Amino acid sequence: MTLVLDGVRVTHGATEVLHGVDLAVARDELLVVLGPSGAGKSTLLRVxxxxxxxxxxxxxxxxxxxxxxxxxxxxxxxxxxTYALFPHLTAADNIAFGLIVRDTPKAEARERAHRAATVVGCAHLLDRRPGQLSGGERQRVALARALVREPDVFLLDEPLSNLDAELRVEMRAELKALHGRVGGMMLHVTHDQVEALVLGDRIAVLRAGRIEQVGTPDEIWRTPATTFVARFVGSPPMNLLPADGPLPGLASTGQVIGVRPAAVRLGADGVAATVERVEVVGEDAHAYLRLGEHPMVARIPAADRPAPGAQVRVAVREADVHVFDAVTGQRV
Structure with a gap:
């Protein structure tokens, strides 16, 4: 069992929304489509x-x-x-609704709804209406409603984006565990890079209706195919500098070098830089630097952070450098 999109084009009037998208989801795979707002993610699900x-x-x-x-x-x-639950129906009736309208006997629909609710952890909520449920509880009911139909493909349209940060982390883990239990093909769209990296067996990065890269989370992180992927996946984003910039000798003319902030080293050797500002994020600090006319971010231990205005030296190992074509943005 596979899901295949072959040369999919979608237009809205004269505007092309999806530009010949090719994509395949394998049996029992959770594939995440990651991209910014307006990339065409929800359109892809609707297709x-x-x-x-x-x-x-x-x-x-x-x-x-x-x-x-x-x-x-x-x-x-x-x-x-938005969950899309019927406010006047109980959770049990919301879950069973799709079965009932397909003339499934009520007793069977109720039993299947209870089984699905048990799998997603909301069986104790079946007598409540959506207005009596929290956001996380409503999301579980929505997942059970999809699960009860035993579909060939699950389509998830940013299902965690309305949850608070703590609950989003919890539901992310539960969604991953749910897929491990029930299998099936899942196509999950999100703009959240952490969500994509944690959930996806593979990730398809979508930009302006075109697939930039498809790969495992490790491949997307370690070998981004384009400068867009390099900048979009990572927080802070990857530093991009011209080959003739402040770190010469790491690429050829007409190329761009990319360096993850965690690979930027501050020490006694290297290129002179000025610290413009520092943001402390728990045990880490993000030092925003200026190397001549070029900005750069370094992620360093908070305990080692320099003061704003300080003069520091920056070094990068050649092994930590990514090289891209300056015109196409493609990885070299």
Whole structure:
């Protein structure tokens, strides 16, 4: 069982939203589509769900071409950012709703709803209505509603973005564990790089309707394919400097070097720099430097942070340098 998007194009009038996207999700894989607002992430989900017509391309699920099939015949389930629960129904009825409208016997629908609720940890909430539930509880109900249908593909549209930071971490772990228990293909979209790196078996980085890179979290982090991926995945973002900039000899003319802030070393040797400001983040500090006309960020232990205005020296090991083409932004 696989999900395949082949040359998918979507247009809104004269505007092309998705530019010939090719993407495949393997059996029992959780693939995260990561990108900024406006990248086309939700449009991609709507294409798979059958809610968005195509200008070109095809969608196949399990080898079956579903491009022209109605949403109800695709056997996919979607979890929305806003939960989309019926406020007048109990959690049990919300979970079972999709089964009931498909003429599943009520007793069977109730039993399947209870099983799904047990899997996601909300069986004790089945008699409550959405207004009586917290954000995390409503999200569990929404997940159970998708799970109860036993779909071929789970589509998750930024399902954790409305939760507070602590609950988001908790639900992230539970979602990863849920996928480990039930398997299936999951296509999860988010703008949160940490969420993508933690959840994804693989990550597809989407920018302005085009796939920039597909790879494991480790590949995305260690070998970004473009300068966009290098800057988008990482906090603080990767430093990008011209080859003829303040760190010469690390790349050729017409190239750009990239250095993760954690790889920037402050010490007695190296290139002179001025500390413009320092941000302390727990045990780390982000030192914002100026090397001539070029800015650079170093992530260092908070205990070793220099004072703003201090003169320091910056060194980078050649092994820690990423090299990109200055025109295309592609990794060299």
């Amino acid at each position: 798979v769900a059958g809610l968005q017509p195509l200008a070109a391309g095809r969608v196949a699920i399990g080898g079956r071409d579903v491009t022209r099939l109605r949403p109800g015949r695709r056997n996919v389930a979607m979890v929305f950012q």
